Amino acid sequence: MKRSRQIGLIMIISGATLWGISGPMIQWLFQKTELTSADYLVVRLIAAGIILLSFLFFAKQDIFTIWKHPSQWIQLVIFSVLGMLGAQYAFIETVYISNAVTATLFQFLGPVFIMIWVAVLNKKLPSSMQFIALFAALAGVFYLITNGSVQDIVLSKKAIIFGGLTALGFMFYTLHPAALIKRWGTSIIVGWGMLIGGIVLFLANPGFSFFEMTGSLTVSTFSMLILIIISGTVSFVLYIGSLKYLSAVETSLLSSIEPLVATVLSITWLNESFGVYQLLGGAFIVIAVVFLAVPEKETSVVSENIT
Structure with a gap:
């Protein structure tokens, strides 16, 4: 196994585990x-962004050059709003509702x-195989x-809507930033x-008020908030960084441990x-995602064409 592939596997497995833990937290x-x-x-x-960019700045990495290229920072803003914010908000709201x-x-x-x-x-x-995966996914959602x-639907309409938006957000932040990452790096x-x-x-x-919010937290809840920020930041860096070494579908497959970790903890x-x-x-x-990885050669080529 190539060393680059080993790095990708370690990154996605670690990132998926951290993300699976962060949900129950x-x-x-x-x-x-x-x-x-x-x-x-x-x-x-905001806290995670400042921490990560500050670390890169003091590590002598150039974090500002991207803003000199309009075509690049426009794509960055699109990713930030629709990918990073959109996906996380939909995910967090689904946790909040369900x-x-x-x-x-x-x-x-x-x-x-x-x-x-x-x-x-x-x-x-x-x-x-992909048709089988689609059928399995639809059955799973049902x-x-x-x-x-x-007659007795378990999830509310709002939970279903935000759940669907979570999946769309996952797709967007998996596919959209690939070209940006190749040029500027994952962390930036x-x-x-x-x-x-x-x-x-x-x-x-x-x-929103930072002072009112922090004033309502106890030592334990504030500590948990800090822990979630750290683990969530690391999981995002590892997940998106793994796309350098693995295809989007391979990454999606290996992240299958997320629901397992989340379920056990919950x-x-x-x-x-x-x-x-x-x-x-x-x-x-989960089976649907496993089936999606079967036509691996074809999928990897397609993923390269997209990025």
Whole structure:
């Protein structure tokens, strides 16, 4: 195995584990405080962005040159707002409305959306394995939402909408920043993406106050907030950085440990309970991503063409 591929595997497995852990941690924070999704994200994105960019600056990396190239910073702003902020807000709101496992599973539908996008972009029908994956994903979503009973839908309409937006956001921040990362590096793009996304959300949320928010936190909840910011930042850097060494679909496949980690923690730590059919739905979604990786050679070529 090439060393570059080993690095990619380590990055995505570590990043997926951290992201799987962060979901239940965020859910715990919402249960123990009165923070809204917007309040939490303003702090998380701005703090993480400043920390990461400051580290790069003191490490003598040029973090400002990208702003001298209009075509590049325009793409950076698009990624920051639609990718970084859009995906995280949809994910966090899904956690807030439902739970961490549901949000993680909806996010995991992202590879299916990538498959559909690639098929449309190349004007080519998906392979037989990809059709199986699509069917498994649809079955998974059905069971996740209904728990096997159409008359008694488990998830609210709002949770379903934000869950869908989470999957779309996953697709966007997987595909869009690839060219930017190749030119400027993972850390710079993620750092600016977080800072810009946080500033945009802060401006869109004029009632937010750092002092009021921090004043409402206890030692334990503030410590958890700091821990989430650190783990979330590292997970994003590792996930997006792995795209240098692995294809988008390979990365999506290897991130399959996210829902497993989130589910185990939610059940053992947060005492969450899930219906049998909901767990079955989660398994179908993971199986869908596994099937997506079967036509590996074809998928990797397509991913290179996109980026």
